[in-house]
Amino acid sequence: MNTDLIKNSPEKVVESLRKVVGDDWVTNDLSQMQGYLYDETETLLRPEACKDCVVVKPASPEEISEVLKYANKEVLPVIVRGGGTGVVAGAIPTQPSIILSLERLNKVVEFDEKNLMITLESGATLSQLLEELNKNGKLFFPVHPGDEGAQVGGMVAANAGGTRAVKHGIMRNHVKALEVVLATGEIITLGGKLLKNNMGYDLLQLMIGSEGTLGIITKVTLRLYARSKCNGTLLVSFNSQRDACDAVPEILQEGITPLAIEYMDRVISEKAAEQLGTTWPAAKGSVDLMFILDECSEDDLYSNSEKVVEICEKHGSVDSIVAETEKDQRHLLQIRSNAYGPYKDNIADIMDVAVPPSSVPDFFDDVKRLTKEYGNEIVSLGHIGDGNIHNFIMGDNGKLPANYEQLKEEIYKTAIKYGGTITAEHGTGKTRKKHMPLQFSQAEINIMENIKRAFDPNSILSPGNIVD
Amino acid sequence: MNTDLIKNSPEKVVESLRKVVGDDWVTNDLSQMQGYLYDETETLLRPEACKDCVVVKPASPEEISEVLKYANKEVLPVIVRGGGTGVVAGAIPTQPSIILSLERLNKVVEFDEKNLMITLESGATLSQLLEELNKNGKLFFPVHPGDEGAQVGGMVAANAGGTRAVKHGIMRNHVKALEVVLATGEIITLGGKLLKNNMGYDLLQLMIGSEGTLGIITKVTLRLYARSKCNGTLLVSFNSQRDACDAVPEILQEGITPLAIEYMDRVISEKAAEQLGTTWPAAKGSVDLMFILDECSEDDLYSNSEKVVEICEKHGSVDSIVAETEKDQRHLLQIRSNAYGPYKDNIADIMDVAVPPSSVPDFFDDVKRLTKEYGNEIVSLGHIGDGNIHNFIMGDNGKLPANYEQLKEEIYKTAIKYGGTITAEHGTGKTRKKHMPLQFSQAEINIMENIKRAFDPNSILSPGNIVD
Incomplete structure (x- = not known):
């Protein structure tokens, strides 16, 4: 990797990049780069960011293609930066690098109601996506990783999950098409507005969860779903973790699939409530399960809530609270969202x-x-x-x-x-990369390394994440 | 590829394979090989099978590993054979080959009710899987490609779809773990009984739909779901294809997700019925939509059926028939299943x-x-x-x-x-391989070829499918 060029002659890199994106969209001024050096990785855990970087903000896949052709020719590391909400140091440069921010690719490209799909540029945020859906009012996108500053491209690159995976699964289940710029500069489209597609190997699947290492995602097509009509939240308390856990499979076997089933140590909920100046509504027990149900009718919501409580009682629950009003529901969810705060x-x-x-x-x-x-x-x-x-x-x-x-x-x-x-x-990112051999055999790691090279022969993209 | 060894000295290959699997499980006697040379590819379309083959029937992943180590060392093509229900010549040897049949890996390994998952050896058939689920009575596996002689490993390798994908998606959505023998002999496990997994690249996803070219699947873990309680079938007729098509997105937007929405030219349904000695129940119109609904209550089934008919009427439907009894439903489905017959x-x-x-x-x-x-x-x-x-x-x-x-x-x-x-x-198989450049850029095909080599450096596995 030709990091010396960036370290010793940043002005040359800046000049080359300015030719592609214009003068205003490249900087190596540390004061302007501060917001681009870290992501949400825990402070105690995160690696020190290298300051010898150049930030570039292209406006189109074509500009990204030119940036990558240059970086690939000069063998310069390129750190892809989305919303910076990741927690595994995936966006932190640990060597002199080009930081490629996707913030200018922030448009909603098409709301395709007829196909129940939406296409966005990868730098559009989850918050923008939700706003667009609210305007429409009928359709719904299920994945919500918590922070609405996350960009949709980053959500794909991280294969985001979150609380609602019980019913709707993770990003992988909803990504239908991607536009991607390869390390070598080709702009390709993977998948389509398709629910079935068996031609060739499914490169789309590899791109999902690739954490910026296999290509730069520039456009994302997501599947949407009809909004469910009724939802409610249940809080059920237990004296033991085991009792709480054992209730869950029985609920699923019964054909009840909540939007979310969240577990919390009571101490977390109490501290989270306290920090918000309120109190956690459950008093009995030491652990809680929170169920969010969304059903197609009030009747189903009512009868499924009853069944959930019944099954929990069979497994020794000591209390249950139904949050019927929207206000009560919001109260519970707000405390849950603050779990990390204290x-x-x-x-x-x-x-x-x-x-x-x-x-x-x-x-x-x-x-x-x-x-x-x-x-x-x-x-x-x-x-x-x-x-x-x-x-x-x-x-x-x-x-x-x-x-x-x-x-x-x-x-x-x-x-x-x-x-x-x-x-x-x-x-995986940078923080868990060294633990790959705990989970994978050498044969698997070798295959992953060769896949990396199949996409990115000079290993310029987000080096340090997953495999090199 | 060292096909000469198989062609000119088959006895040497037979002897080497017998050392691994025992005398009874290897043959190059043409009369015994007849059932292993073709799959369900249309007769007019399928390539001529090469008769210079050796059939081997290992009993375990360990034996498969030994067979592959031998084949890889000698650089001999290995055609993986499942249930032989494929239609793209994926299992037809077109050069002297070892045909590796998975028929002896046919056990149900574990029915894990608590995790709503089932693990089977890859040679177990869909029919075995369904039988196991019927014994249990509570849980359900949604994917049904038509022919119940399909083996579950083949269903994974082909990423099978079928009619029920509207609600439940395809195999990819339900495969949670695989045991795979690599071309180089390593036995690896991909995934787990996990609903979320973001460590490394997701090789499991690549194996799904790889048509025998990246490894030999020996064990499959599938996710199961609670059986729905009520189902019904609706047949709605239209005078034009466009009217029929236009009704569909509106139904989905309404929050109604049928198990299946099947389209049929009337001429097909009539011929299919005639061949079965019966008549197609719809008379008006020229095309039909068949909706299979499964809902959690009779009320939901009734109200959703009504809404479907209503939306179809808005789009010009000319008739609708509700198959209320199980007998009526079976009648319709039987005719639909015979669509191909005439x-x-x-x-x-x-x-x-x-x-x-x-x-x-x-x-x-x-x-x-x-x-x-x-x-x-x-x-x-x-x-x-x-x-x-x-x-x-x-x-x-x-x-x-x-x-x-x-x-x-x-x-x-x-x-x-x-x-x-x-x-x-x-x-893709062998019949569509040559059309890859219609759908993919050269950059994508290059990546696919390099992925193939990452898994199978000597290209011994199912050569001729997808990419070499």
Whole structure:
């Protein structure tokens, strides 16, 4: 990698890039680059950003193509930057790099009501997408990773998940077409407004979750769905994690598929409520399940809510609260959204493992044991219907705890022991790359490296993420 | 490729393979190989099978690994054979080859009710899977490509679709884990009983739809769903294809997602019924839509059926029939399943394009024009909710029509003009491989070739399918 050129002669890089995108859209002035050096990776965890960078803001796939042809010829690292909401250091440059921001590709291209699809430039945000859907009023896009500043291209590159995956799945299930600029400059279109497509290998699937390493996504076509008519939120409390977990599969087997099934340690909910100046409505029990149901009629909503409560009671629930009004629902969701707030200042790392849903209780037991063994105050919440648990490993007065690496690796190994994965939705990025061999055989890693080279022969795109 | 060894010294190959799987499970006796040389590709279309083959029937992934290590060392082509129900010549050896049949890997490994998943060896058939689900009674697997002799491994390798994709999608949406033997002999496990998994590149997705070219699938874990409680079938008739097509998006926007929405030219339904010694229940109109609805209550079924009929009437439907009893429903479905029967003996090729659903009426108009222009009696049916149309190109008294290649290419180009695909569910195989450049740029094909090599460096697996 020719990082010396960027480090020692940035003016040459700036000049070459200005020829492509115009004078106003390239900078290597540190004060202007500050907002481009980090993403939302935990402060204690994130690598130090390299300051010897050049930020470029192209306005079209054609300009991106020219930028990449130049970078590929000179063998310069290119960090793709979306909304910067990632948490695995995927957008942090750790060597002299071109930072390619997609902020100017921010248009809604087409709202195709007839095909129930929407096409956006990759730099359009989730917030823009939701606004567009609100204007329409009839159609709905299910994936919501939390932060509405996320760009849709980034949501594809990260294969975003979130709370609503129980019913609707993840980004992969809804991405129908992509426009992509390859590292070598070709602009290609993958997929289409198609619900079935079996010609050739499905490169679209590879691009989803590729974290900027296989190409730069410039346009995204997403499938939309009819809005459901009635929704409600249920909060059910239990005395034990195992009881709470065991209720979930029985609900799904019954044919009830909530939009979301969220698990929370009570301590998290109470702290989150307190920080917002309110109180958590449940008092009995030590853990809670929150169910969001969306159904096609009031009758279905009512009868399914009843069945959920019934099944939970069979599994030892000690209390249940139905949030009937929109205000009550908003109250619960607001507290859930603030789960991270009270811990933010002293968090070392947020785990993101998934295990088979039936193994969640055993996984929780193992984490309890590790919490004791390592003397860390781990707290947990998760998208329990998906088997996706977020354990917060706490810092040691604003520093990583001494045994952080071992504790983290123990949690990863525990998940893998149950047939799980190190990361369910946050991604591999730079922070988990070194743990690839825990989950994959050398044969698999070799294949991934060769796939990387098939797309990006000089490994210029987002180096340091996933594989090189 | 060292095909000479198989052609000139088959006894050496037989002997080497017998050392791995035992004497009884290897043969190059033509009379015993007859059932292994062809699949369900149309007779007029299929390539001539090479008879210089050796059939091997391993019993385990370990034996498959040994077979592949041998084949890879000697650089011998290996044709993977599942249920032989494919229609794109994917399982037909066109050069001296080892035919590796998965028939002995036919066990149901685990019915995991708690995780709503089932694991089967890849040679287990769809019929076995359905039987297992019937024993259980509560859970359901949605994908049904028609022929229950299909093996689950083949259904994954072909990314099978079928009629029920409107509501439940295709195989890709339900495959959670695979055990795969690589061409180089490593046995790997991709995915897990996981609903979210973002570690590394998703090789599982590449394996789905790879048609035996990237590895040999030996075990499959599928997601299951709760059975829906009530279902019904509606037959709605129209005077024009366009009217019928235009009703469909409005139904979906209304929040009604039928299990299936099937389109049929009336002439097909009438002939299919006649061949079965019965009559097609609809008389008015010239084309039909068949809706299969499955809902969670009788009320929902009733009100959704009413809404479907209402929307169709708005779009000019001329008749509608509700099949209320199970007997009436079976009657309709039986005729639909026989659509192919009356044409079988003189069919040249069954097209399998998909276009964006809203473009189906225009696509139909183009096909009408081509039918006239080429003097071929093309008839059409399709999974219209998915934009997936099967046009039957008819033969010329038991031969391919003189202008077959041009007509086919015109239909492919027409689909691509609307942003469609050459094959929605049948696959690329050997019959469509040469048309890859119609749909893909050279850059994409290069990437696919490099992916093939990343998995299978000597290109021994199912050569001739997709890319070499």
